[in-house]
Amino acid sequence: MLQSRTSSIASASASAAAAAFRPLAAAEGFAAAAPVLVIDTNIALHQIDLLERADALVNIVVLQTVLGEVSARSAQLYSRLRALTSDSARCVYVFSNEHHRKTYIERVKGESPNDRNDRAIRVAAKWYHDHLASVPLTRDQLAELQLAKAKMTKAAAATAPASLVRSMADGDGKARKVILISDDVANCAAAREDGLEAYGIADYLAAYLPHEPKLLDLVAKPKAGAGGREFSSGREPIFPKHLDESEVLAGVRAGKYVQGKFYQDVRNVLQGSVTRGEVGVPVLISGVVDINRAFDGDVVAVELYPESEWAAESDLLVDGDAAAANDDGDPDGDTLSLEAASKDAAQSAGEIRPRGKVVGIVKRNWRRYCGHLLPRKSDRPGRPSPGKYLFVANVRHLPRIRIHTTQPASLLGKRIMVAVDGWDRYSKYPSGHYVRVLGDVGDKETENELLLLEHDISYEPFSQAVLDCLPPCPYVISPKEIANRVDLRESRVVCSIDPPGCTDIDDALHVQRLANGNFEVGVHIADVSHYVKPGTAIDAEAAARGTTVYLVDRRIDMLPSYLGTDLCSLKPRVDRLAFSVVWELTPEAETVSVAFHKSIIRSVHAFSYGEAQAKIDSDDDDVVARNLRDLLALSRKLLARRKAAGALTLSSPAVHFELDSETSDPLSTSIYELRETNSLVEEFMLLANTTVAKQILGAFPSSAMLRRHPAPNPERFEALITAIRASSHLFDAGDELTFDVSSNRSLATSLDAATSTANPYLNTLLRILTTRCMQPAAYFCSGNEDSYEHFGLAAPLYTHFTSPIRRYSDVIVHRQLYASLSKTHESHPSLVNRNLLSAIVDNLNLRHRNAQFAARSSVDLHTLIFFKDKVVVEDAYVLATKLNGIVVLVPKFGVQGHVTFSRADEPSPLDYDAKTQTLRHPETGDLVLAMFQPVRVRISVKTNANLRRYLNVELVEPSLASLLGVDNDEPAAGPAPMDVAGSDKYSLDDVLALGRDDDDDGDEATKSSEAAKAPTSGSKRRVRDADLSQNKGGAAVADDETPAKRAKLMHDGEALAAASLAAAKSKSKAKAKAKTKAKAKAKGKGKSK
Amino acid sequence: MSRREFVSPEGLRLDGRRPDELRKLQARMDLFSRADGSAYVEMGNTKVVAAVYGPREVRRASMAKHDRAVVRAEFGMATFATGERKKSSKGDKRSAEVSQMLVATFEPVILTELFPRSQIDIFVHVLQADGGNVAAAINAATLALIDAGIPLKDFVVACSAGHIDGANVLDLNYLEDSSGGGPELLLAMLPTEATLSLVKINDRIPLDVYDALVSLAMKGAALIHEVLVAKVKEHAHQQAASLGTIV
Structure with missing residues (x-):
């Protein structure tokens, strides 16, 4: 391979050939006051943390040989190494030594590839050594060098023996020194034979950077090889050997x-x-x-x-x-x-x-x-x-x-x-x-x-390169741009309906009665792709982020807020660019025709769901009220048709937190109320998404960005069905209760039938559990899959078109839709190249999953804060039964917890019947606990042996202690193994105290100001196009996953919208409160002064 | 998803070239004594031989054109040309297509009207395939035609260029061609007037990329032309020297 490479290097043109061998930029690229370090592959692989974090390490040469080996080993490490090489402050350079005439070497007979690469590294280091010797330091550089030397000697005198202190430059101090860094002893020895200086990483730090002892902490210990170089220190091994x-x-x-x-x-x-x-x-x-x-x-x-x-x-x-x-x-x-x-x-x-x-x-x-x-x-x-x-x-x-x-x-x-x-x-x-x-x-x-x-979410502020891509502020829409678009500003009455306090409005609607009795309905989506062009820095950043991430108390934007909440946001009473889908619908909501065009709109009003509902219910008879009523009537027909096709309604246990405006700590939880206007918007967004999906698939048969939701594997439902059978007495239908998962329609029917008048929540619970048996919905590139179906929505084709401000997938779909409308429209390789698109799709799916996990972790975090110093007894339901415990869900708080009756090595106090998934009394055989059973639990926050705070859930009713006659002093229902913050261990507070010894504390002012900054999001969280795939699982789905089934977590269902919408509500409230309080504070301060 | 870096941030391709560099081009003429003209071309690791017969009398009278010569071409790959041994590809669809491309490229360039009722056969065989096979085939055929002394309007030089990961790269090798995933453009040019005689693209590409690829490939073709001209001159000198015309 290598041989063939070299023979093909030479170029036909002499001038080009010379360029091909252009070595690294001349030595002025290096910082003067340090030697040049050539690192070997193992340093790059294992000490990447040190290389990244230790700013004192400069003048590093990363050889192509090393890059190649790292890339073969780990893509992640490779990208980190690459990021390092682009850091100009650190003077890290890449040398393409494999393509350099003087440093390319052939593997000799009997030499292993590893040895050959080690030799290549030494040869390159040697070349550097000789090369730099011919480029003497300038006078300025020498001066800088002397200064640094003096500084180092001083520092070293205190910490290291003087003998260790080395000079930065070679012998006579005229040229720069080149040092090979390698933890391979043999490699170092060979390098010294060649007349190079070579050190292990730890030795180098000790010798050259004695004034930075903390760097040694960052040094990874040399890994014991598979070849038995492990140090036994005379003990018996604990684990069997790994094979090589x-x-x-x-x-x-x-x-x-x-x-x-x-x-x-x-x-x-x-x-x-x-x-x-x-x-x-x-x-x-x-x-x-x-x-x-x-x-x-x-x-x-x-x-x-x-x-x-x-x-x-x-x-x-x-x-x-x-x-x-x-x-x-x-x-x-x-x-x-x-x-x-x-x-x-x-x-x-x-x-x-x-x-x-x-x-x-x-x-x-x-x-x-x-x-x-x-x-x-x-x-x-x-x-x-x-x-x-x-x-x-x-x-x-x-x-x-x-x-x-x-x-x-x-x-x-x-x-x-x-x-x-x-x-x-x-x-x-x-x-x-x-x-x-x-x-x-x-x-x-x-x-x-x-x-x-x-969760690997990038939360840094946007880079200057990204901000440079933003259009000028204030932005004026050019007449030429308007001429290219359909002007709907005067001709249509457009309005938007969103959660209260929403700032990034990415959709708006209009309806108009036509002379033939039909309706013209338009969905207008913010034209993000007009501002975010492919190949720009802002596009790359948005593609990498993939989605806006919503945490309980903040939002991490995918696009800079100038775009997201201003230019693209379809705010009322201002001209905004939009991408419109306009249908002609019959009064029965059947599509007669559809048109797609870029447009310019001016929304007349931004409604909240509540306001829109009030407008519909009011006696007003203006055009807006009439339009809203028409839209609602049409959306009901759409919903009915979708349900008839088998669309599922699923549930999530998520609740939302009311946040304290100052500390953004959660004050209380509540469940969001769903209005019919939510469903109104949702239906039209679904219609837009499916319509667009059809259009782009037609234009890009093998590279359309679509979204699918595979049908679940019926086996996943087996446990649930068993449990339903065992607990059928809790439902109205009793023994006649059936649960048919063969198709989405039968599943929807089964769910609708499984009601309980005595306990309406059971139906919701069942929908939650059903959700967890499903596979996640995911983006895909049409050429890569055979089945395009969306199971949850009962749609043969689906994509995401309606939220380009917060989802990158929608941006791609916008571009594809635009390119599909006319051949002359701008196109880009990423729209037709399946490989490129597949890479984007993979990343988007990962980012969406991570965003869900992060959102859930954020809920967990706030749940812990909420229950801090509280002990709450609350109603709960049994979600799962296990040998030595149960899993319960507390609907009021959306909390899921494990109740353990005994340690793993102790006999369980109850008999577990795996067939029916019930726990029975060991003596009488009476049923004690079964799935779906309502129980009462006590919730509190405790700290365990790992100093981790966790939500401790104990069973209060039925009380095992009284049932089994156990001594009350030792609550059998307590999670004994967890409860260990005992006397001989440190409590969490001790740990907190320990670390703070040398901090100057009492910095109350900064703390409170930070807290005030915290609830910055003030945004809505929109999840209304029903295909959410947001995690509805709330606090504890993760715990509920068995490893093999980890891919679930899906969510497509309107109910889900509730939770996320609710979160937005809390944010806007918090913000409003914060404002008033801040004002009050300012006044108070003024007075005291 | 770990993807291969086809152009490293240093600006070097997998084989060490910069994006606008050709592979090493080597050529020989007059390899075979039986053929009227023959040539061997190496573009990097792609190795191609071409042999030309004619102009000679048409084999079948029905083929004869009364006012010009018929040009025929046959393109094939050696069974050992690729990594995996393949059955001879002489008759398959792909080879037939390339054969047709060779005919379409050379028929307008050869002064066929000088040789009515005759035929000219071009045989091209790929010995080692490493991307740019067709370009190498066209270049080899040009040299073989010149070697055969067949009057041409101009050289025909061919070069490929592709668009990989946002970069326009010249003269793709097999790896870039097969795993790069981007569109590839093949172009044959008459260099004196810079007229294009063949452009072939294997994928849909945006217009601006198309323009960039065409101009890049034309630059590559011009470089190839220089090398081929030098080769022809050198060969002519050798021939002349062996005849004793030049001392």
């Missing part, structure tokens, strides 16, 4: 091992499963030893046990923190607790599944994790000493990570980010290194940042 790459490959080929993705069971940290591609039952992995250091999402090789040892999935609930509670929490300890080591599959009546053990890791799914450090028992409180500490990740099912730090005092009590370096078989914990501090534990800003980071 070639063994795994051979084993998988021979059918000896199964390769697949490992999914950690989130309900039970002691088990996981490995999926084998699309087909085949997932392989069950039970017990920490069999899991053998695999992380969630890793690609692993599994060896199956003989069939006699296969088992069913354990029905135990084992919380990660609960398991940790049994652990000694000693960062130096390396013995597994009995429970963790046991791999006996607990008794269970589930289906027997293949069981196996992990024998090798093909690809790690490690990323950087956010969380906090645990204080050590051995340290005196407040006086932590440097050494090993345990890190608890925010993700609950992750093992604790051991890190080494020299600055524990500044890390304890903080949210920090940690990267995993490795996990050798003698160690109970994976080892990692600290990357950066986010802020104090419990601080709202910090926690918000954490959840954005954890």
Whole structure:
């Protein structure tokens, strides 16, 4: 390969050939006061955190060889390395050494590819050495050098032995020094033989940057190789050895091992499963030893046990923190607790599944994790000493990570980010290194940042390049632009209907009676694609963000707000550019014809849903009121037709928080009221989306951006159907209750029939559970899929067209629609190139999922804040029954919680009947708990062994204690394993206190001003086009997912709209309040002065 | 989704070229003694031989045109030309299409009216395929026709250009062609007047990209022309030297 490359390098034209070998920019590109560092691949792979964070490391040369190896290893690391190379302040350069005449080398006989690359790196370093020797430093650079040297010597005198202090320049100080950085001892030695200076990364930092000792914390420890270089220190290994790459490959080929993705069971940290591609039952992995250091999402090789040892999935609930509670929490300890080591599959009546053990890791799914450090028992409180500490990740099912730090005092009590370096078989914990501090534990800003980071949501302000793409302010629509558009400003009465306080209005409607008795109905969508052109920085940013993210107390915009809330927003009484879909509809709402055109509109009024409803109900007989009534009548017909086709109405348990205007802490929760006007808007948006989908599919048969919702797998409903049968007495239909999931229409009918007059909420509950059995809706590129159907909406074709301000998919659809209207309209390769579009689609689906997860985490966070210092007893319903506990849902708060009756290693106080999914009294056999059963629970916030605050849910009624005659002193219904904030452990407050020792506190002023800034969003959150796919699952869907079924979370259903709309409401309220309060404050201040 | 970087941020392509650079072009003429003219062209790792027979009497009288020569072409790939051995592709649709393109390209350029009732056969065989096969085939055929002494209006030089990940790149190799995913444009040009005799695009492309690709490919073709002219001159000198005309 390499050989062929070189032979094809040379060019026909002599001038071009010379250009091809243009080496790196001359040496003036380097910072003067530091040597030039050539890093090898392992440094780039493992020390990326250090390279990114350590601003003191400058003059780094990244070789093409290194880039190539990194790119082959991990796309993520590659993009980080690339980002680093574009940082001009750090003087990081790429040298295309493989294409340079003097640094290209051929692999010699007997040399492994790795050795060849190491040699290539040395050759390039050597070339740099010789090259720079011929480019002497300028006088200014020498002066700068002397200065830096003096500074360093001074610093070093205090911290490092003088012998370690090195000079920056070569011998006579005339030329710049080139240093090879490599942790490979052999490579370093070889480099020294060539006359180069070479160091390991830690040695280099100690020698050249002694004044920055904290950098050493960022250094990842050299990873123990697979080849048995692990250090045993005389102990027995805890875990079996991982096979190396070639063994795994051979084993998988021979059918000896199964390769697949490992999914950690989130309900039970002691088990996981490995999926084998699309087909085949997932392989069950039970017990920490069999899991053998695999992380969630890793690609692993599994060896199956003989069939006699296969088992069913354990029905135990084992919380990660609960398991940790049994652990000694000693960062130096390396013995597994009995429970963790046991791999006996607990008794269970589930289906027997293949069981196996992990024998090798093909690809790690490690990323950087956010969380906090645990204080050590051995340290005196407040006086932590440097050494090993345990890190608890925010993700609950992750093992604790051991890190080494020299600055524990500044890390304890903080949210920090940690990267995993490795996990050798003698160690109970994976080892990692600290990357950066986010802020104090419990601080709202910090926690918000954490959840954005954890979900990989970009929240930085828009870059200057993006802002430069914005049209000038004030923007004047040119007469030429108006001439190119259909002018609807005078001829049509357009209005918008949105949640109250909405600032980014992306849709508006009009209706007009025609002479033939039909109606002309227009949907006008903000013309975002007019302002966001393909190939610009703003387009790239929007494509990367994919969607606007709505958290409880803020909004992270996809587009800068000048566009989103001003220029594109279809505000009343101003001229706005729009993309219109105009139908002629019969009074029965049948489409006669449809037209698409770019237009200019002037909305007459921006209604809220409530105002629009009031207008319809009022006695007014003006044109707006009449129009609204016509639209409503048409929308009812559309809805009826959709329902007849089998569209589903689903539910979510989400509620919304009323936020305090000052602190934006939640004050109370409420459920949003749905009006008919919500459905009015929704129906026309759905109609617009389906109409546009048809149009763009016709124009781009193989590259249309569409959205589909696959029909659910009936097997997913099996457990639910069993549970319904067992609890049929709770419903009106009793034993005659049927639940048919064979088609969307039968499912809709079944849901409508499953009512209970005694308890109307049961129907909602059933819709929530049904939602969770579904697959998620997703964007796709029409050429890539065979089935285009949208199951939830019962639509053969669907796309997203109506919210381009907050969704990038809609921007693409706008462009495709525009290109489809005329050949002369601007087009772009991204519209017709399936590969490009597929990449965009994949990213959008990921971003949407992340946005949902982030929104849910935000709800979780606010739920915790809401229940802080509260103990609430509330009605709840049983969502699922397990061997040793139940999962309950509290509708009032949208909270889902686990109630555990006993620890995993104790016998459960109740008998579990897996067939009917009920829990029965062990002696009398009476039914105690079953699915759908109403119960009462006590909710409070507690802190567990991992110093994690969590929502503690206990069963109050039926009371197990009285039922079983257990001593009341020890509440059997309490989650014993979690409740461990005992005397010998530090409480959360201790941790908080620990970290704050050296902070100057009492900075109340800044705090409150920050709090006032917090509720900046003041926006609506629109979810009305019913195909939301927003997470309706609310607080706890994540907990409810079994690993193999992780892809669910979908949501298409109008009910969902409620939650999100409601959130918007709270925001606008909060903002209004904040304003008045701020005014009051200002007055008060003025007086005191 | 990890995608290959076809043009690195440093501005180098996978094989080290810049976007507007050609691969190394090498040519030889007069390889075979049986054919009236023959040539061998290497564009990077794409290797092509061409042989020309004629003008000679038509094989079948029914083919004969009373006022000009008939041009026929046959394009084929060696079974070993690609990574996976393939059955000879002489008769397949794709090869037949290229054969037709060769005829359409050369018929107007050859002064066929000088040779009524005769035929000229062009055979092109790809020995190693690494992208730009058709362009290399056309260039080789031009040299072979010149070697055969067939009067031409001008050289015909061909070059390809493609649009990959937003960049316009010249002379795609196999990797860029097959996994780049962008449209590719093939163009054959009569360099003296810069007239185009063939333009072929394998995908829909926006008009502005089309214009950019055409001008890029024309620049490439002009460079190829320089190399071919030099080659022909050198060959002519050698021939002359061997005949003793020039000392």
